[in-house]
Amino acid sequence: xxxxxxxxxxxxxxxxxxxxxxxxxxxxxxxxxxxxxxxxxxxxxxxxxxxxxxxxxxxxxxxxxxxxxxxxxxxxxxxxxxxxxxxxxxxxxxxxxxxxxxxxxxxxxxxxxxxxxxxxxxxxxxxxxxxxxxxxxxxxxxxxxxxxxxxxxxxxxxxxxxxxxxxxxxxxxxxxxxxxxxxxxxxxxxxxxxxxxxxxxxxxxxxxxxxxxxxxxxxxxxxxxxxxxxxxxxxxxxxxxxxxxxxxxxxxxxxxxxxxxxxxxxxxxxxxxxxxxxxxxxxxxxxxxxxxxxxxxxxxxxxxxxxxxxxxxxxxxxxxxxxxxxxxxxxxx
Amino acid sequence: xxxxxxxxxxxxxxxxxxxxxxxxxxxxxxxxxxxxxxxxxxxxxxxxxxxxxxxxxxxxxxxxxxxxxxxxxxxxxxxxxxxxxxxxxxxxxxxxxxxxxxxxxxxxxxxxxxxxxxxxxxxxxxxxxxxxxxxxxxxxxxxxxxxxxxxxxxxxxxxxxxxxxxxxxxxxxxxxxxxxxxxxxxxxxxxxxxxxxxxxxxxxxxxxxxxxxxxxxxxxxxxxxxxxxxxxxxxxxxxxxxxxxxxxxxxxxxxxxxxxxxxxxxxxxxxxxxxxxxxxxxxxxxxxxxxxxxxxxxxxxxxxxxxxxxxxxxxxxxxxxxxxxxxxxxxxx
DNA sequence: CTGTTAGCGCCTTCAT
DNA sequence: ATGAAGGCGCTAACAG
Numbered sequence: 036x037x038x039x040x041x042x043x044x045x046x047x048x049x050x051x052x053x054x055x056x057x058x059x060x061x062x063x064x065x066x067x068x069x070x071x072x073x074x075x076x077x078x079x080x081x082x083x084x085x086x087x088x089x090x091x092x093x094x095x096x097x098x099x100x101x102x103x104x105x106x107x108x109x110x111x112x113x114x115x116x117x118x119x120x121x122x123x124x125x126x127x128x129x130x131x132x133x134x135x136x137x138x139x140x141x142x143x144x145x146x147x148x149x150x151x152x153x154x155x156x157x158x159x160x161x162x163x164x165x166x167x168x169x170x171x172x173x174x175x176x177x178x179x180x181x182x183x184x185x186x187x188x189x190x191x192x193x194x195x196x197x198x199x200x201x202x203x204x205x206x207x208x209x210x211x212x213x214x215x216x217x218x219x220x221x222x223x224x225x226x227x228x229x230x231x232x233x234x235x236x237x238x239x240x241x242x243x244x245x246x247x248x249x250x251x252x253x254x255x256x257x258x259x260x261x262x263x264x265x266x267x268x269x270x271x272x273x274x275x276x277x278x279x280x281x282x283x284x285x286x287x288x289x290x291x292x293x294x295x296x297x298x299x300x301x302x303x304x305x306x307x308x309x310x311x312x313x314x315x316x317x318x319x320x321x322x323x324x325x326x327x328x329x330x331x332x333x334x335x336x337x338x339x340x341x342x343x344x345x346x347x348x349x350x351x352x353x354x355x356x357x358x359x360x361x362x363x364x365x366x367x368x
Numbered sequence: 369x370x371x372x373x374x375x376x377x378x379x380x381x382x383x384x385x386x387x388x389x390x391x392x393x394x395x396x397x398x399x400x401x402x403x404x405x406x407x408x409x410x411x412x413x414x415x416x417x418x419x420x421x422x423x424x425x426x427x428x429x430x431x432x433x434x435x436x437x438x439x440x441x442x443x444x445x446x447x448x449x450x451x452x453x454x455x456x457x458x459x460x461x462x463x464x465x466x467x468x469x470x471x472x473x474x475x476x477x478x479x480x481x482x483x484x485x486x487x488x489x490x491x492x493x494x495x496x497x498x499x500x501x502x503x504x505x506x507x508x509x510x511x512x513x514x515x516x517x518x519x520x521x522x523x524x525x526x527x528x529x530x531x532x533x534x535x536x537x538x539x540x541x542x543x544x545x546x547x548x549x550x551x552x553x554x555x556x557x558x559x560x561x562x563x564x565x566x567x568x569x570x571x572x573x574x575x576x577x578x579x580x581x582x583x584x585x586x587x588x589x590x591x592x593x594x595x596x597x598x599x600x601x602x603x604x605x606x607x608x609x610x611x612x613x614x615x616x617x618x619x620x621x622x623x624x625x626x627x628x629x630x631x632x633x634x635x636x637x638x639x640x641x642x643x644x645x646x647x648x649x650x651x652x653x654x655x656x657x658x659x660x661x662x663x664x665x666x667x668x669x670x671x672x673x674x675x676x677x678x679x680x681x682x683x684x685x686x687x688x689x690x691x692x693x694x695x696x697x698x699x700x701x
Numbered sequence: 702c703t704g705t706t707a708g709c710g711c712c713t714t715c716a717t
Numbered sequence: 718a719t720g721a722a723g724g725c726g727c728t729a730a731c732a733g
Contacts, residue, residue: 036710037710045719045720046719046720048719048720051711051712051713052712055712059718060718060719064718064719076501078477078502079710079711080419080709080711081475081478081480082415082418082424082480082710082711083415083419083711083712084478084710084711084712085415085711085725086416086710086711086712086725086726086727087711087712087713087724087725088711088713088725089712089725091415093475093479101434101440101459107461111461114463123460123475124460125458125459125460125475126434126458126459126461127457127458127459128440128443128459139456141411142414142426142456142458144411145412145413145414145417146414146415147414147415165409169409169411253643253647253648254647281647285649288621289649291624292624292649314585314587314614314618315586315621316618316621316624369726369727378703379703379704380704380705380727381703381728381729382702382703382704384727384728385702385728388728388729392703393703394703397702397703412726413725413727414727415726415727416709416727417726417727417728418709419709419711419725419727420708420726420728420729421727421728421729422709422728703732704731704733705730705732706729706730706732707729707730707731708727708728709726709727711724711725712723712724712725713722713723713725714722715720715721715723716719716720716721716722717718717719717720717721
């Protein structure tokens with residue numbers, strides 16, 4: 036930086052101003068300094084900048100599973116929101132491993148990032164608490180904030196379950212089946228609760244069978260589909276709500292394989308709006324989480340919490356999922 | 369850090385040594401300092417550390433598409449290799465956007481990371497050249513290194529195409545069809561060349577039809593499958609090499625939908641070892657890239673280039689894909 | 702093995 | 718609008 040100053044024939048402080056407070060320096064000088072910067076291939080040392088300034092222009096995002104498209108969408112949304120405030124977003128993949136998650140939390144802590152976004156795995160949040168105790172803001176993503184401790188962004192899973200089921204009912208289906216599990220998973224349980232509510236509202240006009248699976252994968256869905264295809268026609272549902280697209284995809288494939296027509300015989304709706312759903316012989320209706328929006332909101336909450344000039348109270352924002360109708364639930368008949 | 373020193377009743381330099389050169393300090397003192405660190409919730413400021421030490425313990429990885437499982441695998445491998453040398457790996461998603469890619473390159477440059485891994489998009493590598501001109505090492509991933517300029521790690525696509533086709537031939541198929549495109553994509557063209565080679569080696573016992581697609585997606589695969597299902601039986605191939613699993617998945621779905629038996633009537637093999645292939649009614653054979661290994665190699669090349677105590681000459685490491693046999697190519701008959 | 706000291710590169714008052 | 722000086726928190730090299 037001193038080199039640049041010498042090259043441009045100005046003082047070191049002026050170069051600093053050209054970079055950080057362009058308005059404070061005369062047009063001519065500014066241009067001359069800029070030229071020197073280019074000529075010398077100068078790159079501001081962010082380490083020193085952040086050290087001296089006491090704050091970084093970077094946000095960290097620790098992701099539980101980078102293979103999951105929802106989190107990729109969230110990252111995109113957060114990236115965009117951060118970019119609008121001239122902040123950069125760095126990612127770290129904890130890979131569904133608690134130790135790894137805590138390590139990356141520490142890494143961002145040591146790197147003095149401005150704030151941290153955390154999509155946690157279903158485990159104690161000690162690591163986050165530790166980072167927070169150092170005064171670094173942590174916003175939970177796809178996880179409720181801890182009351183009075185941190186912000187969070189979640190999706191209303193119950194509503195999603197309701198929407199999916201309501202849609203099956205509206206399409207003229209009445210013998211419904213909910214597939215998914217294990218029910219100990221909060222999201223699955225909530226989606227089932229929503230399904231339950233929709234059916235209860237129908238006042239006895241519809242039934243809901245529960246078929247719990249051990250996982251939410253394509254193979255599990257294949258098993259579900261095969262099981263149903265093996266039933267006598269009368270015992271089959273006419274509408275299936277698979278609580279994840281992977282499950283729905285397997286289910287649809289196995290049903291078709293078994294000679295059952297989707298959606299004429301059985302309508303199927305999934306959940307998550309993964310590529311699984313769209314990329315199927317029979318495109319599968321689904322419920323989508325607003326990943327990009329979630330990321331944007333999370334980043335904004337974090338930026339707000341980080342900004343000392345702004346009052347901030349911790350809160351959990353609940354976003355709404357939305358119904359995406361495709362061929363797999365076209366009305367019966 | 370001064371606080372810790374005071375609390376432990378030692379000098380500031382000792383605290384530094386406890387953290388960085390534990391061997392250089394007496395056991396008792398070390399423990400006492402460690403206690404103080406815990407008691408005070410001290411977190412070493414990595415910015416200051418890197419600034420003072422002149423080098424960071426962090427690697428950056430700019431990824432073209434974080435939604436692609438190959439890159440996720442590569443990230444895992446790189447993460448592991450880096451971890452073994454006490455280095456951390458930070459990720460950035462350029463999202464198939466050149467500007468974004470260059471921005472993240474600059475970000476890592478400013479952050480003075482120890483080195484950068486770049487899985488580039490198919491576009492000029494100016495950004496990488498710029499960073500390199502600042503003396504920061506860049507290793508190209510899934511892209512050949514620029515001779516004399518940088519290292520790279522790639523997969524032998526031609527070999528992969530050969531393996532897939534060889535496997536179809538070995539399974540007793542002879543009327544082969546290669547689906548994929550556009551052929552302007554380097555990887556597709558190479559895979560086709562490998563297929564060509566395998567068929568040529570058969571000495572006229574087999575034929576290879578080329579069906580170029582405009583994309584490598586499930587919908588494109590569906591179109592391929594529907595097209596083939598629409599042919600008269602005699603005109604159909606008995607073995608299909610789809611140059612991507614997404615394509616193969618769509619193809620298999622459409623064939624089954626059209627009443628064709630896979631693999632009895634037509635064997636299908638994909639490429640990439642994505643979940644698409646495994647998660648299919650008929651599990652699809654495929655060719656897998658050694659993502660984890662690629663990541664590990666890339667990180668090691670980078671670390672070697674970064675280490676001034678070691679001689680280094682730029683090179684491109686070519687890794688070998690491997691055949692993964694599943695149900696979709698079980699021998700005819 | 703311990704304590705002291707001089708920067709790492711930059712930002713930010715402060716005077717000019 | 719500009720130049721000079723102090724310090725951000727830490728490491729490394731030195732003298733004890």
